[in-house]
Amino acid sequence: MTDPAGHHALDADDPLAPYRDRFVGADQPLVYFDGNSLGRPLAVTGPRLARFVEAEWGGRLIRGWDEGWLELPQVIGDDLGRVVLGAAPGQTVVGDSTTVLLYKLMRAAVAARPGRTEIVIDRDNFPTDRYVAAGIADECGLTLRWIDVDLDAGVTAAQLEAAVGPDTALVVLSHVAYRSAWLADLPALTAIAHDAGALVLWDLCHSAGSVPVALDAAGVDLAVGCTYKYLNGGPGAPAFAYVASRHLGELTQPIQGWMGAVDTFLMGPTYAPAPGIRRFLSGTPPIVGMLAMQDMLALVEEAGIDAVRTKSVALTSYAVDVADELLAPIGVTLASPRDPALRGGHVTLNHPLMREVTAALWQRDVIPDYRDPHGLRIGLSPLSTSFAEVRRGLELVRETLEQMTA
Numbered sequence: 001m002t003d004p005a006g007h008h009a010l011d012a013d014d015p016l017a018p019y020r021d022r023f024v025g026a027d028q029p030l031v032y033f034d035g036n037s038l039g040r041p042l043a044v045t046g047p048r049l050a051r052f053v054e055a056e057w058g059g060r061l062i063r064g065w066d067e068g069w070l071e072l073p074q075v076i077g078d079d080l081g082r083v084v085l086g087a088a089p090g091q092t093v094v095g096d097s098t099t100v101l102l103y104k105l106m107r108a109a110v111a112a113r114p115g116r117t118e119i120v121i122d123r124d125n126f127p128t129d130r131y132v133a134a135g136i137a138d139e140c141g142l143t144l145r146w147i148d149v150d151l152d153a154g155v156t157a158a159q160l161e162a163a164v165g166p167d168t169a170l171v172v173l174s175h176v177a178y179r180s181a182w183l184a185d186l187p188a189l190t191a192i193a194h195d196a197g198a199l200v201l202w203d204l205c206h207s208a209g210s211v212p213v214a215l216d217a218a219g220v221d222l223a224v225g226c227t228y229k230y231l232n233g234g235p236g237a238p239a240f241a242y243v244a245s246r247h248l249g250e251l252t253q254p255i256q257g258w259m260g261a262v263d264t265f266l267m268g269p270t271y272a273p274a275p276g277i278r279r280f281l282s283g284t285p286p287i288v289g290m291l292a293m294q295d296m297l298a299l300v301e302e303a304g305i306d307a308v309r310t311k312s313v314a315l316t317s318y319a320v321d322v323a324d325e326l327l328a329p330i331g332v333t334l335a336s337p338r339d340p341a342l343r344g345g346h347v348t349l350n351h352p353l354m355r356e357v358t359a360a361l362w363q364r365d366v367i368p369d370y371r372d373p374h375g376l377r378i379g380l381s382p383l384s385t386s387f388a389e390v391r392r393g394l395e396l397v398r399e400t401l402e403q404m405t406a
């Protein structure tokens with residue numbers, strides 16, 4: 001057995017430990033292993049939303065649109081670019097859901113590569129990414145070229161090299177695999193897509209706010225991500241889209257709404273896209289839904305995304321160590337990369353009974369989630385999770401599994 005009190009030292013030495021107290025519920029014994037699906041709210045967010053209702057919505061009424069709301073999708077987009085995406089201003093916008101933005105950007109990308117007939121995507125990409133790609137392939141008469149991946153890992157450079165070619169219009173990849181947490185080599189895979197003459201669209205849902213991203217430096221074309229996971233924007237908070245500035249004049253998206261038009265309030269007879277990233281908007285921006293993520297972005301900026309990643313690696317490494325110690329002896333296997341350089345912010349542990357274990361844990365206020373086949377997914381949101389929480393949660397996984405197999 002490793003030192004059972006090891007978590008005390010890890011929490012004591014953690015420079016980011018004080019941030020945990022800023023989240024709602026951090027004072028409760030509940031173990032939260034799902035900050036990668038729905039981040040906890042910050043304590044400042046409730047009063048801030050109440051103030052918004054009273055003072056801005058209630059007080060300014062429709063004047064609010066002229067006093068900042070109309071620009072908020074781009075203002076917060078630039079904040080996201082600076083704090084977590086490695087993107088210069090003017091390339092990121094907030095709005096819609098990830099699914100809708102995937103549609104808009106994939107559709108824009110394939111239209112910009114006429115004559116090319118294939119979209120490359122992996123079979124273990126997140127369902128919505130695969131479904132949207134399949135719909136666009138049907139709509140546009142394209143073929144999906146599937147990459148088969150190891151469920152405990154993800155897309156490698158060799159696999160992508162074998163899949164792309166002169167027919168590839170677009171490559172769609174997740175930066176961190178939702179099941180295994182495989183951290184794709186974003187710069188290398190982007191370069192492979194480009195060498196084939198294709199565009200690349202990265203889904204950052206499981207990296208934004210936990211793994212630093214350098215979109216500009218890697219020459220990425222397009223990216224999307226959600227803000228209710230590691231960015232704590234709240235259930236259904238709007239997503240973000242990134243389009244590299246070199247493409248902004250060339251790409252147009254299929255949902256031509258007035259908010260993405262060149263002059264929204266001219267209300268002219270025909271649509272002409274706005275210059276810049278604003279053309280990727282369609283309808284009225286969801287202002288209320290953007291406020292919570294602003295609070296979290298401020299916190300991530302204060303802590304620094306590199307420090308957040310350092311803690312994330314420490315948390316997942318500790319979870320792997322504790323799983324080796326407590327769970328491997330009773331038949332649990334690691335379904336995530338062991339090398340932290342290849343792993344995002346969560347750890348998946350397999351056992352044939354994990355579906356039942358997850359249901360039993362929820363009853364005991366330990367909240368992981370379950371992913372087929374047999375995976376218990378331990379999501380460790382760096383700023384709101386302590387090492388003691390990891391230890392306690394995994395001890396309860398062991399206890400639950402022992403009771404079920406007794």
Ligand SMILES: *Cc1c(COP(=O)(O)O)cnc(C)c1O
Pocket residue numbers: 097098099100126128129174178203205206226239
């Ligand atoms: C969570 C997640 C989504 C969610 O899409 P929504 O439109 O917000 O429901 C999409 N892609 C990936 C990779 C995800 O992890």
